[in-house]
Amino acid sequence: MAVVLGIETSCDETGVGIVVDGRPAGEALASSMAEHVRYGGVVPEIAARAHLEALMPCVTEAFAVAGMTPSDVDAVAVTAGPGLATALQTGVAAAKAFSLAWDVPLYGVHHLAGHVAADTLEHGPLPERCVALIVSGGHTSLLRVDDLARDPIVHLGDTRDDAAGEAFDKVARLLGLAYPGGPSVSRAALDGDPHAIAFPRAMPGSHDFSFSGLKAAVARHVERGPVSVADVAASFQEAVVDVLAGKAVAACHEQGIDTLVMVGGVAANHRLRELAAERCGTAGITLRVPPPRLCTDNGAMIAAVGGLLHAAGAPACPLDLPVDPSAPLTRASIVR
Numbered sequence: 001m002a003v004v005l006g007i008e009t010s011c012d013e014t015g016v017g018i019v020v021d022g023r024p025a026g027e028a029l030a031s032s033m034a035e036h037v038r039y040g041g042v043v044p045e046i047a048a049r050a051h052l053e054a055l056m057p058c059v060t061e062a063f064a065v066a067g068m069t070p071s072d073v074d075a076v077a078v079t080a081g082p083g084l085a086t087a088l089q090t091g092v093a094a095a096k097a098f099s100l101a102w103d104v105p106l107y108g109v110h111h112l113a114g115h116v117a118a119d120t121l122e123h124g125p126l127p128e129r130c131v132a133l134i135v136s137g138g139h140t141s142l143l144r145v146d147d148l149a150r151d152p153i154v155h156l157g158d159t160r161d162d163a164a165g166e167a168f169d170k171v172a173r174l175l176g177l178a179y180p181g182g183p184s185v186s187r188a189a190l191d192g193d194p195h196a197i198a199f200p201r202a203m204p205g206s207h208d209f210s211f212s213g214l215k216a217a218v219a220r221h222v223e224r225g226p227v228s229v230a231d232v233a234a235s236f237q238e239a240v241v242d243v244l245a246g247k248a249v250a251a252c253h254e255q256g257i258d259t260l261v262m263v264g265g266v267a268a269n270h271r272l273r274e275l276a277a278e279r280c281g282t283a284g285i286t287l288r289v290p291p292p293r294l295c296t297d298n299g300a301m302i303a304a305v306g307g308l309l310h311a312a313g314a315p316a317c318p319l320d321l322p323v324d325p326s327a328p329l330t331r332a333s334i335v336r
Helices: 033-039 044-066 085-102 111-118 164-174 181-189 212-224 229-255 270-283 299-311
Strands: 003-008 013-020 023-031 075-081 106-110 130-135 140-145 154-158 259-263 286-288
Touching (some): 003 044, 003 111, 003 299, 013 044, 013 299, 023 299, 033 044, 044 085, 075 085, 085 106, 106 299, 111 130, 111 259, 130 229, 140 229, 164 181, 164 212, 164 229, 181 229, 181 270, 212 229, 229 259, 229 270, 270 286
Parallel strands (some): 003 075, 075 106, 130 259, 259 286
Antiparallel strands (some): 003 013, 013 023, 130 140, 140 154
């Protein structure tokens, strides 16, 4: 029985999770989002200070929920990239200290691999091969995933400009809605007509994504005003989720894969989950989506990757492991 402590501090959320043989045992989460709202985005220095204040209380809480102590831990896993440099450094420094003090191996984990592994906490091991759609504030990627702990991760498509979550934030600002934009646009869309405005769908026939043109189309529409905020929100959201679901299903067909794993903060969007389920059902593809609480950043998803690496006999990281704010996603582990 492997017990892994996971630490996630890549952005504004301090996440600590304890996973036992791939199942969550204890979790704690603290967010500094309220401190960033007035700036319309995450301020790295504020996030780093918040991590310093929240990390040890979160560790204490996670152990209490799990009914465990540090002596039970077999490995420590931490997000080493990508993310905000100062935020990452906070988590990595703590993980190194725990690894040294408890005499257990340290695993540097790629943040996006953590999102993929989040689904295993709810639905169990991934199939031998799957397509993963990662949609978040900073990333939008289509991946082929084989053995997450052992095999390279193959990129089938990536965003050429804005990530999906970033586009939601920018459109929310155009419409005078609150930050973060994903939830506020989704709420406004409930009262709107998703077919009221024919916003563009970029890069048809490609597995890559582009949302900057869509954002510009929304801006031009708003400038012509007056507008129905609800209709703009609903039509924009529909354009985003139509592209995401369509390209994901097409990638599954191209790869001959019958399982789609959809993860990341935007995967909590109700309309995206609804449309993806509809498209996958029609195409005979199994859709796996973690519950919303596991879509956003959390420590359990990092612990899940650490557990997979530990079980696979992957090499542990040295204690001079640096952070990599722009780490490319090639494997689940980040080893320097």
